[in-house]
Amino acid sequence: MxxxxxxxxxxxxxxxxxxxxxxxxxxxxxxxxxxxxxxxxxxxxxxxxxxxxxxxxxxxxxxxxxxxxxxxxxxxxxxxxxxxxxxxxxxxxxxxxxxxxxxxxxxxxxxxxxxxxxxxxxxxxxxxxxxxxxxxxxxYKQSVAFSLPLKSKLLVYDGHDFYSHHRRFNYEFSPIKQLGFKGNFMRYAYDFVILNEDGKQFKGNGEENTDWYGFGSDVLAVADGEIIALETNQKDDKSFDIPSLKTNPLALYGNYVVIRHADGVYSMYGHLKQQSTAALQKGLKVKKGQKIGQIGTSGSSFFPHLHFEIRNNTNHDAEGLPSYFDNYTLFLGSTKKDMKRGGINTGDILQSK
The missing domain is CATH 2.60.40.10 (Immunoglobulins)
Incomplete structure (x- = not known):
């Protein structure tokens, strides 16, 4: 039994x-x-x-x-x-x-x-x-050749490694999901900060935008393409209207430019300085290396830096794409490594050649 x-x-x-x-x-x-x-x-x-x-x-x-x-x-x-x-x-x-x-x-x-x-x-x-x-x-096979979006020596302050906040965007988190997001558009994004000759990011205590060596620096198109979205009127005050994300998921970045390079390949430049893109308009064709704005601190930005990402569309279901860059120098302490093409990530120190 x-x-x-x-x-x-x-x-x-x-x-x-x-x-x-x-x-x-x-x-x-x-x-x-x-x-x-x-x-x-x-x-x-x-x-x-x-x-x-x-x-x-x-x-x-x-x-x-x-x-x-x-x-x-x-x-x-x-x-x-x-x-x-x-x-x-x-x-x-x-x-x-x-x-x-x-x-x-x-x-x-x-x-x-x-x-x-x-x-x-x-x-x-x-x-x-x-x-x-x-x-x-x-x-992944990158169909477009990219150059870095900044000319100066820079730090990848935050990239998309496992610990990066770009990597850990939880679109299933209720407050984010309610805004309409269905994917991680910044899955392969970068936050770029410009350094001075001594490797410093800012002077003084960094409380003012102008303390940062990169504030107002030129931002460049990484490849030929067509501008399909932009905003230029937001103040450099580190704020944005959260509810507006329901209708415009790009509002997170304050002032921004989005360039279409190929089907499903868009570059996005965020937190730009107010009015630095005023001379641009949707539909404008731009060339690689052309100035498209300046580093600011608009939108969801704690300090002056450039947020850069490649994505497959500009909607709430957008997914990020990897990006490899051509012709730059990677600084490794007292040594340098010239890169014809390579991937980059958090902590790297670089300069376009």
């Missing part, structure tokens, strides 16, 4: 496990993540949207990924779990789904081997419910 009861309970448990697994929906966003080529590693910059359609509370207790090559042979295996006094799974901030709910987690395995063609993720909830998801990334 006891044996029969154990078998019955095991069958019930297995049925419950299978039902819960079937009711957890996991979608990668973008559906086909882009493999970005770095100086030393390749990177995957994407998110998972996880929907719990059950009434049960589910907690992510383990996440594993297996990397496979083009012959479907295993390259690497990595995981986060509950082991130890400071479990690695805790590096994922949102791990619990209370009943019917949906939320986003950022793919934590952002560095990948350059032979990777497929990734197999296994999500384990409540130490028992397993959900598997296959991700097929694509190698």
């Amino acid at each position: 006891k044996s029969s009861i154990k078998l019955f309970l095991a069958a019930v448990s297995l049925t419950s496990w299978f039902a819960n697994a079937q009711q957890v929906v996991i979608k990668p966003k973008p559906e086909q993540p882009i493999i970005e080529n770095g100086e030393y590693n390749n990177y995957l910059n994407f998110d998972f949207i996880i929907s719990n359609t059950t009434k049960d509370t589910l907690t992510l207790t383990r996440l594993e990924v297996q990397l496979f090559d083009k012959n479907n042979r295993l390259i690497q295996q990595k995981f986060l779990d509950n082991n130890g006094t400071a479990p690695s799974i805790n590096t994922i901030p949102e791990k619990q789904w209370n009943g019917v709910s949906e939320s986003l987690i950022f793919n934590p395995f952002h560095e990948i081997h350059n032979l990777t063609e497929k990734l197999e993720y296994t999500f384990t909830f409540n130490n028992s419910v397993e959900v598997k998801k296959t991700v097929i990334p694509v190698h």
Whole structure:
């Protein structure tokens, strides 16, 4: 009798496990993540949207990924779990789904081997419910040659590495979702700050816009194209109208210019100085290296800098795209490295040649 009861309970448990697994929906966003080529590693910059359609509370207790090559042979295996006094799974901030709910987690395995063609993720909830998801990334091929948008020596104050605020834009966060956003338009963005000869960003305490060496510096088009959106009347006061984002997602950047270079390839220059784009208009054709504005501190800007990104459209569902730049110098302490084309990221010090 006891044996029969154990078998019955095991069958019930297995049925419950299978039902819960079937009711957890996991979608990668973008559906086909882009493999970005770095100086030393390749990177995957994407998110998972996880929907719990059950009434049960589910907690992510383990996440594993297996990397496979083009012959479907295993390259690497990595995981986060509950082991130890400071479990690695805790590096994922949102791990619990209370009943019917949906939320986003950022793919934590952002560095990948350059032979990777497929990734197999296994999500384990409540130490028992397993959900598997296959991700097929694509190698990004930049169709347009870009130069840096600034001539002076500059610091990539914030790029799009795993810890950057550009990378960690949670469009599933309720206040952001209510504004209409459906994707991460700044997934591969940069904040550029100009440096003086001593590598300083500002003089004095930096409280005034004019304390910053980059304030008012010329911003240049990174490639030939056509201006399809711009704003020039916002003050350099580090503020913007949040509700206006419902109708204009670009309002975040205060004064801005958007240039279309090819189908689905747009460059966006944000936080520009008031009236610095007054001579421009929509429909104007511009050339690579042409002045299109000046660094300011309009919109959601804490200090004078240029926000730059490549994106696939100007709508609420826009997704960011990687960008590689031609002919610049990378400063590495007392040494320099001349780059014909390369990717850049947080902390890099550069200058266009």
